[in-house]
Amino acid sequence: MDVTFAVWTVLAGIGAAIVYLWYQRRFVGDFVRKLLTIDADSPETAVSMEELHCKMTPPLQMALREEGALQDAVLKTEEETPRYYVAPAKKKMLASKYKNENVGFFAVLLGLCILVAVGVLFTVLYPVLSNFLGGMLSAQ
Secondary structure, three states, rough: HHHHHHHHHHHHHHHHHHHHHHHHHHHHHHHHHHHHHHOOOOOOOEEEHHHHHHOHHHHHHHOOOOOOOOOOEEEOOOOOOOOEEEEEHHHHHHHHHHHOOOOHHHHHHHHHHHHHHHHHHHHHHHHHHHHHHHHHHOOO
């Protein structure tokens, strides 16, 4: 396997992880921060998605399902229109996990551009360095 292919594969994986983490912080984190801000920590103080001004995005759906990241931390009422609240025992954990505001889209775009620049630089310099180091090692 070509080394440049492996490097590009690793860089693509890092880029996908950056986008995924941004998306999680943006949508799931926004939902949790809103619940914590309004202090929805019981069925009586639970709020609906409409009241939170949140949209049920696929990452949020995955986080709220039975095996999701928010499984025991964010609970919902059994009503026609579910209302959500933070489990009191998990409040501190959620506050520390989602305390940071989300990273801006510009920062994500900049990170991806840097990854592409590193990949291009490696692709251009690898043959030169390989020939140089190969020549040094064979001269002995």
